[in-house]
Amino acid sequence: MTITLSRRTMLQGAGIAMALPWLECMAETTAAAAQPRRLCCVMFPYGVAMPKDSDPDRQWGWFPTGKDRDFELTNVLRSLEPLRSDFSVFTGLSHPRCRGMNGHDTGDTFLTGNSLAPGTYRNTVSLDQLAAAQLGADTRLGSLSVSTDGGIGPRTRATTLSYDLKGQPVPALADPQLIFNRLFGQDKDSREGQRRLANTGSILDLVREHSRSLKRELGSADQRKLDEFETSVRDVERRVDRTKRWLSVPLPEVNKSELLLDVNPDAPREYIRTMYDLIYLAFQTDITRVATYQLGSYGPTLARTFPACLGLPPNWHSLAHNAGKNGGPEAIGKFDQFLAENLARFLTRLKETPEHDGNLLSRTLVLYGSSNSRTHVNRNYPLLLAGGDALGLRHNQYLHYAESTPLANLFVSMLAALDVPAAQFADSTGQLAELG
Numbered sequence: 001m002t003i004t005l006s007r008r009t010m011l012q013g014a015g016i017a018m019a020l021p022w023l024e025c026m027a028e029t030t031a032a033a034a035q036p037r038r039l040c041c042v043m044f045p046y047g048v049a050m051p052k053d054s055d056p057d058r059q060w061g062w063f064p065t066g067k068d069r070d071f072e073l074t075n076v077l078r079s080l081e082p083l084r085s086d087f088s089v090f091t092g093l094s095h096p097r098c099r100g101m102n103g104h105d106t107g108d109t110f111l112t113g114n115s116l117a118p119g120t121y122r123n124t125v126s127l128d129q130l131a132a133a134q135l136g137a138d139t140r141l142g143s144l145s146v147s148t149d150g151g152i153g154p155r156t157r158a159t160t161l162s163y164d165l166k167g168q169p170v171p172a173l174a175d176p177q178l179i180f181n182r183l184f185g186q187d188k189d190s191r192e193g194q195r196r197l198a199n200t201g202s203i204l205d206l207v208r209e210h211s212r213s214l215k216r217e218l219g220s221a222d223q224r225k226l227d228e229f230e231t232s233v234r235d236v237e238r239r240v241d242r243t244k245r246w247l248s249v250p251l252p253e254v255n256k257s258e259l260l261l262d263v264n265p266d267a268p269r270e271y272i273r274t275m276y277d278l279i280y281l282a283f284q285t286d287i288t289r290v291a292t293y294q295l296g297s298y299g300p301t302l303a304r305t306f307p308a309c310l311g312l313p314p315n316w317h318s319l320a321h322n323a324g325k326n327g328g329p330e331a332i333g334k335f336d337q338f339l340a341e342n343l344a345r346f347l348t349r350l351k352e353t354p355e356h357d358g359n360l361l362s363r364t365l366v367l368y369g370s371s372n373s374r375t376h377v378n379r380n381y382p383l384l385l386a387g388g389d390a391l392g393l394r395h396n397q398y399l400h401y402a403e404s405t406p407l408a409n410l411f412v413s414m415l416a417a418l419d420v421p422a423a424q425f426a427d428s429t430g431q432l433a434e435l436g
Helices: 024-032 078-086 127-138 176-184 191-200 208-217 220-247 267-284 302-310 316-324 328-351 408-417
Strands: 010-013 016-019 038-043 065-067 070-072 087-091 144-147 290-294 364-369 383-386 397-400
Touching: 010 208, 016 176, 024 220, 038 127, 038 267, 065 397, 078 087, 078 328, 078 383, 127 290, 127 408, 144 176, 144 267, 176 220, 176 267, 208 220, 220 267, 267 290, 267 302, 267 328, 302 316, 302 328, 316 328, 328 364, 364 408, 383 408
Parallel strands: 038 290, 038 364, 087 397, 144 290
Antiparallel strands: 010 016, 065 070, 087 383, 364 383
């Protein structure tokens, strides 16, 4: 017997409903509908090391060497080499309206391109929320905004990347357990479901019987996919539980040079990996098609201590400031390398996950970068765009642009690939023809 499932089929039990990943038996219903297009934007603060080509520390600079298709990744981005055909790196792009702002105010404007007027600090819509206004119409969550520090934060030191159509900040979620529950969650009308989830700690346990029943009707290939999905969810559940213990530790002071994290130094590793995995699962199950992840804000918040997980001084800001000093490029470079390794793992998971006639990455755009080049410098942002080959994008390029080219031109190109109508965004002057 052949079973055909809708893309919206859920595993259910005890007031819990968990979305399924794409399965082959969904092909018939999925083929008749428009295939999903997705967007993920990730920002890190404080900029990168930018040693000169003649500098012996050049391999710890963020930007590649070479140009166009003839380029080489440095130590920092080398973990992305197996994905070379799936991404492009950019140099020269930034937001012209933001170049005169304080160097650490521009995290608020990374996805808006808007100069914050002193006094009001009024912002405009962010790239993700403009996309979500269309892409989010067919998903349970219109968008997912996450960050290490959560909420919205103070103006000019925002702890979210997302701004709604009126320019108001969209609060970011920081607690992995809350994010997990939001994604796979609880039926709000079922108090019994909430109680049982609190007692078991596992959504999979609550939907187990439905899962077993469904597997008996699936073909062998779909059974394997469902088993792999459940294993992945279980792994994330366990790591979510571990990060809860870390997040309960009071925020340490970050303005002391001798500061050490009073937690397991591997905690940031677990946290970053878990946040990426939650976004991955949200895309895999089509709960949302738009996500942002702020790895850290420009304020004195928890993320500033993350370099300690590598045995580096626990002050991300100071590492970036020292990037031009003796040994400085290697120190910040090793941390940027760690961040790139996490990105590479996320992109690889997307690429290795089949969806209809392609994979998740082929229909997902992942923008990664910072709103500083060197710390406090609002020009030549380090930027990387991955995915979207099924959306018409060409990659395996290191593209050089004159400073007169606004970053918003990249945004307009991305919106066009996502099939989101936008003739202009912020101060854009057109699309980047080299991408497709």
